[in-house]
Amino acid sequence: MDELMKLAQLDSPLWYRSLDGSGESLNLDEYTKTFPPCIGVKPNHFVTEATRATGTVIINSLALMEALMDVNQWTEMFPWNIGRASTLDVISSGMAGNRNGALQVMQAEFQVLSPMVPVRQVKFIRYCKQHGQDMWAVVDVSVDAIFHGIRGNTNLNCRRLPSGCIVQNMPNGCSKVTWVEHTEYDENVIHNLYQPLLRSGLAFGAQKWVANLQRQCELFATIRSSMASSGDNSALSANNKSIVMLAQRMTRSFCTGVCATVHKWEVVQSSDNTKLMMRKSMGNPGEPPRVIMSATTTVWMPVLPHHLLEFLQNEKMRSHWDVLSQDGPMQQMLQIPKGQDPGNSICLLSTSAPASSANQSSVLILQDTCTDTSGSLIVHAAVETTSMNIVVNSGDSSSIAILPSGFAIVPDCYSDSNRSENGNEGHRGGGRSGSLLTVGFQILVNNLPAAKLTMESVDTVKSLIARTLQGIKSGLQCS
Numbered sequence: 175m176d177e178l179m180k181l182a183q184l185d186s187p188l189w190y191r192s193l194d195g196s197g198e199s200l201n202l203d204e205y206t207k208t209f210p211p212c213i214g215v216k217p218n219h220f221v222t223e224a225t226r227a228t229g230t231v232i233i234n235s236l237a238l239m240e241a242l243m244d245v246n247q248w249t250e251m252f253p254w255n256i257g258r259a260s261t262l263d264v265i266s267s268g269m270a271g272n273r274n275g276a277l278q279v280m281q282a283e284f285q286v287l288s289p290m291v292p293v294r295q296v297k298f299i300r301y302c303k304q305h306g307q308d309m310w311a312v313v314d315v316s317v318d319a320i321f322h323g324i325r326g327n328t329n330l331n332c333r334r335l336p337s338g339c340i341v342q343n344m345p346n347g348c349s350k351v352t353w354v355e356h357t358e359y360d361e362n363v364i365h366n367l368y369q370p371l372l373r374s375g376l377a378f379g380a381q382k383w384v385a386n387l388q389r390q391c392e393l394f395a396t397i398r399s400s401m402a403s404s405g406d407n408s409a410l411s412a413n414n415k416s417i418v419m420l421a422q423r424m425t426r427s428f429c430t431g432v433c434a435t436v437h438k439w440e441v442v443q444s445s446d447n448t449k450l451m452m453r454k455s456m457g458n459p460g461e462p463p464r465v466i467m468s469a470t471t472t473v474w475m476p477v478l479p480h481h482l483l484e485f486l487q488n489e490k491m492r493s494h495w496d497v498l499s500q501d502g503p504m505q506q507m508l509q510i511p512k513g514q515d516p517g518n519s520i521c522l523l524s525t526s527a528p529a530s531s532a533n534q535s536s537v538l539i540l541q542d543t544c545t546d547t548s549g550s551l552i553v554h555a556a557v558e559t560t561s562m563n564i565v566v567n568s569g570d571s572s573s574i575a576i577l578p579s580g581f582a583i584v585p586d587c588y589s590d591s592n593r594s595e596n597g598n599e600g601h602r603g604g605g606r607s608g609s610l611l612t613v614g615f616q617i618l619v620n621n622l623p624a625a626k627l628t629m630e631s632v633d634t635v636k637s638l639i640a641r642t643l644q645g646i647k648s649g650l651q652c653s
Contacts, residue, residue: 175303177209177336178313181226182352189226192374197381200224200356212335213316216358223372224335224356225379231388232395235310235341235349239273242312242339243302245280251390253426254544254551255383257283257293257435274304279317284332285433286377287551287582288472288612289449290365293433294332294357294378305340313338332359339383351387353380365446367474367610370587376548377584385546392513393418413568414510420571421520421542421553428553428578431468432614439468442627447472450635452619452627465627466577469635470614473643476652479583479609483517483550485650486581487543494649495642498525498556504539508566517545522562523554538562540576553580582612613642 181188181200188205189198202222216222231238241247249256259282268276277299284294298314305311316334335356342350355378364372375381397415430436439451448471455466475482485491489506492499508522523539540562541554555578557565565571586608615638619631 175301175311175313175336177212178311178338178354179305179340180208181336181354181356182311182340197375197379198226199375200226213319213333217360219360219362220333220358221361222356222358223375223379224354225375225381226352226354227375227380227384228350228352229384229388230344230348231351231384232348232391234347235308235343236272238341238349238351239302239310239312243268243273243276243278243300250422250426252383252386253422253429254287254386255284255378257285257430257433259283262297268302272304273302273310276300276302280314283433283435284378285429285435286368286371287429287432287614288368288610289432289444289470290368290447290472291372291377292331292363293435294359296332296334298334300338308343310341311338312341331363332357351384353384353387355380355383367447367472367586371584371610374585374587376587382548385548389513389515389518389544389546393518396512413566416565416568416571417508417510417522417540418512418520420557420565420574420576421540423571424540424555424576424578425542425544425551425553425580427576427616428551428580428614431578431616432470432582432612434468442467442632448636448639450632464618467617467619467627467631467635468614469617469639470612471639471643472610472612474586475609475611475647475650476607477609477650478607479550479585482583482609482611482650483543483545483552485646486552486583487517489523491649495645497641498537498539501525507538512544515545517543517550519543522566549582549584551580551582553578555579577616577618579615580613582614584610586610611646613639615639 188201188208190201191198241251245259245261249259259280261278261280263279265277265279266275268274279297280300281297284296296316297318298316300312300314302310302312314334314337318330318333335358337354337356339354340352344350357378361369368377371377397418434451437453439453442450442452451468453466455464489504492504504523504525506521507524510520512518512520521541523541525537525539536559537556538559539554540557541552544551555576557574557576561574565574588607615635617635619627
């Protein structure tokens with residue numbers, strides 16, 4: 175905790191400001207002089223990633239402390255960043271009715287939405303402490319070495335040095351958050367395309383945690399505000415909340431499918447940039463009892479992230495990549511803003527595609543779009559119209575089966591010189607010239623959970639990915 179508090183001090187010589195001003199990186203020489211090794215000497219093949227970022231969030235410090243110390247709230251707050259997480263042991267739950275002094279052992283899967291970046295599995299202690307009337311801090315530090323010695327755990331590819339956040343209440347109900355992320359990891363397991371992103375801090379660093387926290391807190395504040403309204407708008411607000419809850423579950427499911435977290439996935443095929451996995455759903459709530467395949471690939475695109483996001487959000491351009499749009503453009507039936515940024519919204523789309531048979535139900539498309547300074551996410555799923563009508567009328571959405579597909583967009587973080595041969599212009603954000611686009615599908619491939627996967631199903635899914643990518647490239651007029 176003392177180390178975290180010192181690292182969070184403003185104007186400290188321990189930090190360098192990044193070139194684009196988005197965050198700070200640790201001065202390792204100064205750090206080594208100031209602090210003794212906390213968890214032992216860094217392995218020779220590990221590299222250091224240490225970043226700091228500050229921002230204002232729409233949440234008070236007590237509520238944020240509760241969210242960080244409650245593993246379910248924590249994973250709900252950061253669905254992009256966290257796969258499976260659990261509390262292994264509660265040493266102290268705090269005192270005086272709050273989380274001051276709370277200490278617990280946790281484990282978590284930290285993820286980047288791409289098959290090119292392995293999930294980081296970390297065991298750590300988390301400690302919460304109040305510093306004065308309006309300031310709180312939460313700190314993590316790895317204890318994998320202890321578990322390794324006791325239980326024989328191996329293959330550690332990451333360890334977490336003192337990391338966490340300092341939260342200070344502000345008069346307007348918001349909080350000022352200073353976030354520090356300090357890890358050591360094996361860079362050899364990271365694909366070359368993603369190494370610059372990790373070094374920038376936009377993959378696992380403080381900038382991403384703060385940006386994601388700001389966006390999620392804005393969403394929760396919007397929900398609270400709408401539900402507190404009265405009069406004619408109150409029913410609409412309740413309807414919106416049901417839709418938002420379904421969209422949140424859809425996005426969470428997409429993230430866990432891309433990264434093969436939470437559920438037990440079996441690898442079917444894996445290459446440099448593509449991974450096909452399957453799992454058997456045994457009738458989990460909100461899922462049909464069938465064989466589900468997850469297909470994920472990542473490619474580099476010579477297009478700036480915001481241009482790629484605009485293209486994928488545009489209903490008129492959707493026919494380039496979405497088979498359901500090829501019989502006519504989709505129409506937006508409903509849009510729910512999730513904050514001030516118009517890029518953050520949930521929408522309901524109707525399709526012109528007719529049902530293929532008299533027995534097939536008509537469908538609507540539920541789409542959730544999230545964007546912040548660390549990247550963007552577009553997730554969509556077909557939902558039967560009858561089921562969606564239940565949700566729109568404030569019904570329970572937890573049992574509605576939904577299988578999401580979507581896109582994750584991040585900047586490539588390469589310098590202009592690295593991409594000069596592509597002839598791109600209009601670079602921004604420190605010379606970012608392109609994007610890393612991850613495409614993910616979850617598809618039912620068999621009605622029987624006990625059935626085996628066929629090569630025909632594998633080829634069909636691979637063909638779907640190839641057609642989708644080719645359609646996007648064609649629509650953007652890039653190769």
